[in-house]
Amino acid sequence: MIEGMKNNITSIDVARLAQVSQSAVSRTFTPGASVAEATRAKVLEAALRLNYRPNAHARSLITGKSRIIGLVLSYLENLFYPAALQRLSERLQKDGYHVLLFINQTSNADDLVTEILQYHVDGIILAATTLSSDLARSCADANIPVVLFNRVMGNSGSNNLQSVSSVRSDNLAGGKEIANFLVKSGHKRIAYIAGNEESSTNLERERGFREGLADHGAHIWGRATGNYEFAQARLATLELFKPGHEHPDAIFVASDHMAFSVMDTLRYELGLRIPEDVSVVGFDNVPQAEWGAYELTTFNQPLDEMVEATASLLQERLSDQEKSAGKSIVIAGNLIVRKSVKIILEKIDQKVLVKPKLKPKVKT
Amino acid sequence: MIEGMKNNITSIDVARLAQVSQSAVSRTFTPGASVAEATRAKVLEAALRLNYRPNAHARSLITGKSRIIGLVLSYLENLFYPAALQRLSERLQKDGYHVLLFINQTSNADDLVTEILQYHVDGIILAATTLSSDLARSCADANIPVVLFNRVMGNSGSNNLQSVSSVRSDNLAGGKEIANFLVKSGHKRIAYIAGNEESSTNLERERGFREGLADHGAHIWGRATGNYEFAQARLATLELFKPGHEHPDAIFVASDHMAFSVMDTLRYELGLRIPEDVSVVGFDNVPQAEWGAYELTTFNQPLDEMVEATASLLQERLSDQEKSAGKSIVIAGNLIVRKSVKIILEKIDQKVLVKPKLKPKVKT
DNA sequence: CTGAAAGCGCTAACAC
DNA sequence: GTGTTAGCGCTTTCAG
16 A cells, blocks of 8 residues: 555655755746756656645745636626636636636625635636626735726726726627617617626627617617526516517627527517517627527627737736736627528618619629 | 735734734634634734735645635536536635636646645545546545545546545436336337446436336437537437438437537427427536526436535545545436427327326315 | 744745 | 755744
């Protein structure tokens, strides 16, 4: 039997076995430190024999860096977040960072801050739908870089928050493009199902949508709120489709996750066909959006680019505290057209659009 | 302006301000330590003024406990895992633990171990589909409690692995119950779409399924493998429904996640109706299973109980290293009947079932 | 109940 | 390139 006892091998043990000083061991495990190849080899061999790994806590105590990033999330049922989580974690791991996870459904901001700060994380990524501003401020006060993922700072406590950075997709342009698409494809009674009313994502998407509609002299025909949750989106749909009233011919739903709920409600509770009776557009482009059951037309948030931007931003902030503080990165998205929107061609030519000059295609 | 400088307040600073010793500060922040109420109050006030929080790394260095649990996951697109992650994290947080996340798609076992072990986590939860045995052994060697979530140890390296605990639902019984249900509801050509062939979940589910079928003198009519992935499940379906051949009248799919893919393929590529033309049963009971588009009959893995069991097990192991080492907890699940299975009543009486004595219901 | 002193495992200066 | 020394911030004996 190999001795299975407490495996508390320290750098001193390794040093002893390798017949070098403790510092030599340390340097061997510090990328970029200067050790002779021979020394390094001796250390490595001893370390291997003893099954030694440096103690990250001791290291972080002296260096002041933990190589841990705190990641705050709240609602994982919307696949956008697991997907982001996975990519973020992998990207950070590549840089030698690890993710300490905080799921924040119930707990309040103050407790969370206390917990996060104890671990002296090097940075924080906030992807929680709520409570951004409180938490963000506390962290900024504690002088640790915070980057908001998929949201921006509210205007509630905008005192010393210039330091908080953010990465998000172009929600405004997205809302606009969707409005444009819906009008051009001939829809007349266009409704909006909102996400969380206070969230920056919802605010921006709705504003863009309104502006896009206005560009065509149109406006939101009906509106209900789903608060980014599945069950509430169903209720919102029912509200918009009260029996005996005229109903929307298109709905822009503020997230794919809610859009699925809306589509299910439309089809299986209200007996409506998509897109023949109602068109539906989502936002996010989560994996499910292309599933056969939905084929949802939606605005793609380019996750990889958002993750990359987040990681780089964090990196910058980590190396130079002041430099990119408060930087706000907006990633362009793009409309993904699938089958959940009806294209009413005849209407396009007759009413909505300025008649385009028909360029006859010449075959070569 | 408040001074936004490096906020490195230590217990010494607090001690000084509160006019007590450093130990007094420490004791104030150590649950269950003996401090006079007056001292405690002074310390707390000073701490508040200075915005002090104990440094978790320093603490863990001396106590030997990090209050961090390493959680290893691999495939978040299957909602079962985000859901588990969320509950696990919340449950652990309640006990004062935090989750250090390791997403393991690409990286190999050894690297992962090295990384995890550096943080001297107090325990590890392995919910990754692959690589269990390697990783589990390394950790067991390093003497840190490992609990397998939703899987058990393979028999590959069963040397000193008695120490690895596991929590899972009763996959065997689940497979059996599904077989029984499918046969009794009158299906004749019952197929199986497998998950990852090496995973314990797949092995157990399939074995239970076979046994259940055998109880009725039936057997698996067709089989293909989807490896727990969405795209592969589609391919598996296509394979099972080659044109020109007779096709299954029921499919048991080893996970809900794959079942959605199967249903989409059946409906939108093959033009078949569910359950009229084919019945589909899944496994897991993820949130999507009850969505209107699927209404999937499936075997429920009771997540909350599994999480609770995992947390308690970990707790036990943490307090008494030897006690519950190697304990394996199996949680009973239950079949959730929705609309994806056709009940062919006439067949039940005529062929499959031993004709039951009809107990006429007496109305009182 | 409280304080002084020692030390967890490591890295960063500093001399050599 | 290498070893010696000091000390990161905390908890924990041990006296008092």
